[in-house]
Amino acid sequence: MSEKLIGACIIGQSGGPTSVINASAYGVIRTALDNDSITKVYGAAHGIKGVLDDVLYDMGAEDADELALLMQTPSSALGSCRYKLKDSDVDDTDYKRILEIFKKYDVRYFFYNGGNDSMDTCNKISKYMQKVGYDCRIMGVPKTIDNDLWGTDHCPGYASAAKYIATSCMEVYLDARVYDTGMVCVLEIMGRHAGWLTAASALAAHAGQGPDLIYLPETDFDVDAFIADVKRVYAQSGKCLVAVSEGIHDKTGKLIAEYGADNAPVDAFGHKQLGGLAATLVNMLKAKMDVKVRGIEFSLLQRCAAHCASETDVKESFLAGKTAVEAAVAGVTDKMVGYERSYDSDGKYVCNIKMMDLADVANTEKKIPREWINEAGNGLNDRFIEYALPLIQGEREMVRENGLPRFVKLKKVRAK
């Protein structure tokens, strides 16, 4: 048992939005507000930037019922950022500032709610605080629709995006088949390096109403093989529904999206800002086939469609935040909360919480195992279906107003 550590906590959110990141934040905030060791609960505006800029919100000043709406509100209610900390050996300006703010508010607990890059931030802060001997406990609470965090069975946020994608694929499947005329439809789904989101379209195919062909960044994409695949499916049924991951690339590593536009801009992390892949493929198909071809980008909708969230995901996301606080108060630090899957005696899926070293998680990507993808590289097999199905179970009951979701409206009272 660790020494009891009394002090304030900060919760920050970082990286791209998900449908359930706020459920994790609520897990942290509610649990922290109710915990005796935690004197104050601060929300950092736009993640670590809010710490650096000294813009913290007093979460205790929020109305409790309103705060509970975090459970159903997509995107990051506290604001997010994409800010990369330099190595403290190279430049420790930011770290000194963070320490200053921690001291100013007597912060002894820091919870960072984000993906790959956010765990890197979390890890760097944790190691710096250890180095300078400032007593605080630092925990990562994962989120990413990309599902690419290493070492955890899956990531909060993925299942809800997967459920939305699979549902929408089923609906588009029915829509695209409504006329007795030919139709090829290309669905562009998010995922730069890992195909987890696009693979979710296989759940629709498993239900008998989904894509005929699915292409992921885990395998090399060959344009000629793709055209041949589409022509073959189309010849059989007069329709072809294709799901593609934005990050598909040829065997040289060149992105297929760049075949259409070679000058995609990059973000602060050096990631290519992709787009236009569907249009690129549609143009390729139109040049080779005399048929109506349509491209659809799921775009931002897939990462913020809270109205179609997985109840399993919502509950697990809350639990991740809650457990992070409980563990930190009990003495755990420098860890990310992860999930481990087991099956009970009835064969029912169980999600167990485990603690993982931040250093192990940061900047490592998890991809879909090659053996879950068919040999031709244009579909998923049952191993993926078995993996993904338990995650998308259940629908979230939503508080509504006037027939629309009631999303949280925080007062955001500045801490002094």
Place this chain on the structure above:
Amino acid sequence: MSEKLIGACIIGQSGGPTSVINASAYGVIRTALDNDSITKVYGAAHGIKGVLDDVLYDMGAEDADELALLMQTPSSALGSCRYKLKDSDVDDTDYKRILEIFKKYDVRYFFYNGGNDSMDTCNKISKYMQKVGYDCRIMGVPKTIDNDLWGTDHCPGYASAAKYIATSCMEVYLDARVYDTGMVCVLEIMGRHAGWLTAASALAAHAGQGPDLIYLPETDFDVDAFIADVKRVYAQSGKCLVAVSEGIHDKTGKLIAEYGADNAPVDAFGHKQLGGLAATLVNMLKAKMDVKVRGIEFSLLQRCAAHCASETDVKESFLAGKTAVEAAVAGVTDKMVGYERSYDSDGKYVCNIKMMDLADVANTEKKIPREWINEAGNGLNDRFIEYALPLIQGEREMVRENGLPRFVKLKKVRAK
């Protein structure tokens, strides 16, 4: 009371899909199957084309529980078409064929489930059958997400699309505001001539989480005024969310989508196949503003998102189909089922069914009254909100399988 007419019925679906057109079809099919005057219930494959091609399905051969899933299945389960009948005075080939099929199957009831163009088809068949003295009753059952049918308060299918659009706008609003960096986002929503669907985004704004600017085809779009609007909103908040209807046009009538691409193809009805409006506007804004600008097309999703349907819409759509059969059996013919709104003594919205002459409905479009749009032509006022809010109330309980909607899978047994 009319003479009792005994015979078979045909139900056909035509035009673009909606989330609830099958609820209307189920209203027809279930009621017809249960009615003594109707000897057989046939579903026409791909609307009137199925009649012309003699491809009819025996709906009585379907499993009753499976058939009931029509209530939650989007798109047209029987298949749809966009087929324009010639005037019978010019060329009566199709009409003779239809009469031949009606006689072959002893069809005495014809229900046609569609939008504007479908009511034209329905009207022409009705007038032809009257002219040749074939005793049958012909009823239009409306559907259109466009909500542009004349004389009815609203159209089955509109409310569900509106609910999806409003919900998605709220979610995108939250997503687009997540970073503390500038963001302009343009949402492209369906609607060639009438702005009803795009106006639904005002419901999100009414909830405090929606577009700042909304442009409809009911007013002329001025590019300079648009850029000035966006710059003004952006200067205030660093964000700007814009909703635009695909059919917005300048004062000469030229489509703004054509500013980007002047050669859009046309469909069988002479309607321009639009697309790329969002991209056109994004490029305009990027040329004038140094800020991240994103375009999102709701595309097919808005017309087939059954998972986000309005319960009010589903119930009314079923009722429209059911009433069409009951009225026809009672002697009504040559009518379209329409809706009339009233409010009960508690001020609660009530939807009443009325019968409208097919000839009056066919090919007439209903637009948003100018006085529901603000003077600047970049937003809706409360009159629209009062109109639309009752329509989007309630959520449909869905039969699910493996966490996904269970959509109907018909046997489609060919009639002989």
